[in-house]
Amino acid sequence: MVLKKIVSLMAVILLIVSGSFTAVAEGISETDGSETPEQAISLSSGIPALGKIEHGEDQDWYKIQVLKEGKVRVALENMPYRYEVTLYDKNLNSFEVLSSEEVYESDATKKEYQLSDPGTYYIKVHSLAGYSASKEYKLKASFPSDRPVFDSGYEPNDTKDNAYPVASGEIYKAKLDSKFDQDVYELDVKQPGQIRIWLDNLPYDYRVDLYNEDWIKINGGNSFFSGYDHFDYTTKETGKYYAVVHSQQQEYSEEVEYIFKATYPAAVAHDSAFEPNDTKETSYSLTSAKTYQAKLEYGLDIDVFKLSVYKPGHVRINFSAPPLDYDLTLYDNKGNRIAIGQYVNEASKYIDVTVTEAGPYYLHIYTHSKKFSNTQSYKVQATFPTKTVVHDKKKLESNDTRDSAYPVTSGVVYKEVISSAMDEDYYKMTLKKGESLSVSLSNLVKEYKVTILDSKGKKLAEKNSWSKKPVESRYKALTAGTYYIKVSPQSDGYAATKPYSLSVLKSKYFRPVINDIESDDTYISGEATPNMKVYILAGSKAIATGKTSSYGYYSIKIPKQKAKTKISVYTKDLKGAKSPTAATIVKL
Structure with a gap:
């Protein structure tokens, strides 16, 4: 049989010297099988070959070298008529296809086989009904072979044996270039923990599934034509895991790249944007009362920050962002939800909660609507109990919680600012039983309120500064102990550069x-x-x-x-x- 394609002189020389022909990536060379097993063209795993069925008795033979036990995946696409593809061993005995992995459509078919022995195997393509001497089919076989040299699209990566190894928290962009194309990514999980996988920018109904080292599916998503897909899975075992991206409806785009990201337990070096930090294991540790700026890079991006709470106490988290429906949730070390963000205005939220246990807590920042800005940063500040509290003597900060409250002296006037719509300033004073506390707030350019609380944060007294007038809150101690004074915006107004004046008097009787x-x-x-x-x-x-x-x-x-x-x-x-x-x- 003569070759049905015009090949380059170099390809002819290669055929003569080696006695075989290896198909290369589509677009570089086109090949066609020969009519007998002895003339079969050698295929490389994951590299497509092109051929034609020119007459009713025509058949094209290919061969593959399988190096170890595993799966062989054969996809035949762009069939102008009903063609058949079959796998044979070296003795030309055909194999039973895995019935659950066989798909047949009018112009394409996919089959998978489980092989137990390494060696030479053959693939035959022939017609069941009709043929075309001008229209090419595309054949791709993926099988256990030498580790491939991956191209810029991470191909060939159609099987577990050819899986592309991905780094935890890195972003990858690739394409599905045919109906039965699937991209397999390898995750080397070094410790038990959370695996978070997401797909974005999907042109069609793509899906990602997760398999363990034994190729048993353990989790999966479903995009439902939403343009994205994601899931979270917590594993108790280390080892290799495999994420498989494929099209659910056999629709694909050779132009549009999907975006893939897998974050899993591994050694992590955070960059200047605190990434990767999509999971508990890769979370970025915050310093109490320090303000951080970061961005959500995609609609499915999530930023996880760790709060190392030294003792039970008061946690306050202030958050401001572009008005894009960002949200925040606080979890404990067991994954229990502790608190969610409370609305201040379209760009501001906060969490204010008393935790009953010391230990690590995890703050999740994300977007509900999948709207995001990779140019505008959000700001987050978490104040939580630490071993020691250091106050700035000029600004009295940090004093956003009861645990970080600034100690005040009776009869002294203190000046401080409310720096944001979520800012709250805490002060503390010790009272004897029966002593009266008079707290005066003045020099106001915005409407603030002053609140007196007990040691557990229970509100005892509160006054609002209507029309920015001076206001005084008072309380008579029923028991001895530490009492707290909180100054906060009455709505969401604040003056970051103009301080208020706070005066606290401790006496037997209230100041009138x-x-x-x-x-x-x-x-x-x-x-x-x-x-x-x-x-x-x-x-x-x-x-x-x-x-x-x-x-x-x-x-x-x-x-x-x-x-x-x-x-x-x-x-x-x-x-x-x-x-x-x-x-x-x-x-x-």
């Missing part, structure tokens, strides 16, 4: 609260400790006295006062014990 006074007012009102005598001064001159009600309110008649007059108010009990003095200025 004075409502605004105008120059034509004839009464002064406010709040103080219940059932106390109230003293009112204009400058240094006493102008009125009165009493607080059993609820602590007072309203006392006074002479009209000129604008800008300083009014002072204090209280005394029946034994003459005095409260701290409050002061205000008369307005026009």
